[in-house]
Amino acid sequence: MPQVILGLSPHQWIRLVAPYLLVCMPDRALFLLVDDDEDQVNLVRRAFRKANIVNPLQVVRSGQEAMVYLEGTGPYSNRDEFPLPKLVLLDLKMPGIDGFDVLRWIRRQPALCSLRIVVLTASNETPDVNLAYELGANSFLIKPVAFDDFVKLTQALQGYWIWLNANPEALREPQQVS
Amino acid sequence: MSDQALVLLVEDNDDDVALVRRAFGKEKVVNPLQVVKSGEEALEYLMGTGRYANRLEYPLPELMLLDLKLPGINGFQVLRWLRQQPGLKSLRVVVLTASDALSDATQAYQLGANSFLVKPIDFNEFVNITNAIQGYWLWSSRSPELKRPE
Numbered sequence: 001m002p003q004v005i006l007g008l009s010p011h012q013w014i015r016l017v018a019p020y021l022l023v024c025m026p027d028r029a030l031f032l033l034v035d036d037d038e039d040q041v042n043l044v045r046r047a048f049r050k051a052n053i054v055n056p057l058q059v060v061r062s063g064q065e066a067m068v069y070l071e072g073t074g075p076y077s078n079r080d081e082f083p084l085p086k087l088v089l090l091d092l093k094m095p096g097i098d099g100f101d102v103l104r105w106i107r108r109q110p111a112l113c114s115l116r117i118v119v120l121t122a123s124n125e126t127p128d129v130n131l132a133y134e135l136g137a138n139s140f141l142i143k144p145v146a147f148d149d150f151v152k153l154t155q156a157l158q159g160y161w162i163w164l165n166a167n168p169e170a171l172r173e174p175q176q177v178s
Numbered sequence: 179m180s181d182q183a184l185v186l187l188v189e190d191n192d193d194d195v196a197l198v199r200r201a202f203g204k205e206k207v208v209n210p211l212q213v214v215k216s217g218e219e220a221l222e223y224l225m226g227t228g229r230y231a232n233r234l235e236y237p238l239p240e241l242m243l244l245d246l247k248l249p250g251i252n253g254f255q256v257l258r259w260l261r262q263q264p265g266l267k268s269l270r271v272v273v274l275t276a277s278d279a280l281s282d283a284t285q286a287y288q289l290g291a292n293s294f295l296v297k298p299i300d301f302n303e304f305v306n307i308t309n310a311i312q313g314y315w316l317w318s319s320r321s322p323e324l325k326r327p328e
Binding site for chain 1: 268
């Protein structure tokens, strides 16, 4: 994988996003991982660790649980303890309510319309790619087979979506107190 | 997802166009960059009509960098139009604009922007951001199939 995005040093990233640092605290930004496969969940955890990503990673193990989390109901009603994520990493193939169903549901919630959703899946099937974008995924990433490549991918994910991409909840109207 | 993937830049400000061109040109891996200077031209390009009717010469982009402030049809209207076109609606759109206003970002996402980036003022940071854009959207992220109307 070309090093284009990954060639940027942390210092260069910080210079790019300095205006937003105080406001959005990138290290605290929560990732929500939606995946039913225990091995895949562990893979992501390991990759985060290897990539030195300190962001909290919340895992839900089904499409149903993802919806409950994002609704902030049931076990997830305490928003201080279970905040809305800055980025959703969404698997597609899950039993019952699958990734496509979750996508469809999220994009119908007015409060979640700006939620960034990255499909992270083993599937390289073109129909899956097309449908995911059609249903409102922000981006579609295929899980690399080699672990080192996976680590680089998580660095790219964090760098782009947490540090670089402007998130409405991080931008402020001039009069607001942070 | 290749070094041939076209980037469509929708930007009316000549200085900013030059900045993007320079930033793209600074890197070893350079994706072709097509520039249109208005919302109307963007629509024409995407439809493959008028001066862009030669679709071999003017292929569909894999990524659109969209400024919001355009004369005539603005960036929001381009987005709104795009998301209604059956074959084109999945085109990835990165809003790249001077505005860091909360309301602009919210509206852009509501209209279906994939990403929202604030234009840096410093040239080196501009280069960094275009690197990141290429690196993430063209090399890492898988792109959907798009189709122009016949």
